[in-house]
Amino acid sequence: xxxxxxxxxxxxxxxxxxxxxxxxxxxxxxxxxxxxxxxxxxxxxxxxxxxxxxxxxxxxxxxxxxxxxxxxxxxxxxxxxxxxxxxxxxxxxxxxxxxxxxxxxxxxxxx
Amino acid sequence: xxxxxxxxxxxxxxxxxxxxxxxxxxxxxxxxxxxxxxxxxxxxxxxxxxxxxxxxxxxxxxxxxxxxxxxxxxxxxxxxxxxxxxxxxxxxxxxxxxxxxxxxxxxxxxxxxxxxxxxxx
Numbered sequence: 001x002x003x004x005x006x007x008x009x010x011x012x013x014x015x016x017x018x019x020x021x022x023x024x025x026x027x028x029x030x031x032x033x034x035x036x037x038x039x040x041x042x043x044x045x046x047x048x049x050x051x052x053x054x055x056x057x058x059x060x061x062x063x064x065x066x067x068x069x070x071x072x073x074x075x076x077x078x079x080x081x082x083x084x085x086x087x088x089x090x091x092x093x094x095x096x097x098x099x100x101x102x103x104x105x106x107x108x109x110x111x
Numbered sequence: 112x113x114x115x116x117x118x119x120x121x122x123x124x125x126x127x128x129x130x131x132x133x134x135x136x137x138x139x140x141x142x143x144x145x146x147x148x149x150x151x152x153x154x155x156x157x158x159x160x161x162x163x164x165x166x167x168x169x170x171x172x173x174x175x176x177x178x179x180x181x182x183x184x185x186x187x188x189x190x191x192x193x194x195x196x197x198x199x200x201x202x203x204x205x206x207x208x209x210x211x212x213x214x215x216x217x218x219x220x221x222x223x224x225x226x227x228x229x230x231x232x
Contacts, residue, residue, distance in 0.1 A: 033217065102160070
């Protein structure tokens with residue numbers, strides 16, 4: 001069981017908007033630690049999508065955005081495209097475990 | 112452009128030591144702003160951070176408590192690489208292992224290609 005909780009799956013039609021939630025606790029997200037998001041395609045290395053809650057690395061389309069509030073964070077994807085089908089993971093730091101922790105991952109299906 | 116190239120065996124026997132190496136190009140293992148991490152992924156445990164090594168006037172290591180008694184991560188400045196050694200492995204250590212560069216806010220911006228390691232006799 002992952003320290004950060006994500007829905008196992010989400011889906012949306014091409015062109016629509018979806019959000020993926022990441023719920024933590026007072027020992028990680030709620031303690032003020034940043035949340036980061038990764039896109040993972042099978043057989044490849046995870047790709048950094050959002051860092052520091054809401055910042056996009058160079059080359060990541062502005063269709064991807066992140067936010068954080070309290071003990072939770074969200075990743076929003078607008079204008080869904082077939083190439084967005086992947087697994088998405090959130091990540092933060094947990095002070096109780098003294099470790100970086102990940103969510104269980106959310107599989108995005110583009111209908 | 113930073114690139115991380117992993118190498119090491121894909122099959123390890125139970126009770127033996129898992130050893131992987133991550134060669135760095137485009138940055139230095141002695142960087143005073145980066146940290147060099149090992150992360151693994153398995154169907155049962157998901158993505159799991161294992162530990163890191165980094166240089167801030169001297170070398171430091173941080174290890175996850177769930178592997179702390181079995182893990183060593185060490186830099187090799189002559190080859191600009193770092194290694195993972197995980198001893199006394201069991202089938203539960205079977206996973207895809209990744210090396211990754213970490214930064215101050217705790218995100219991992221560059222990853223190795225991943226190595227599938229199976230622990231089996």
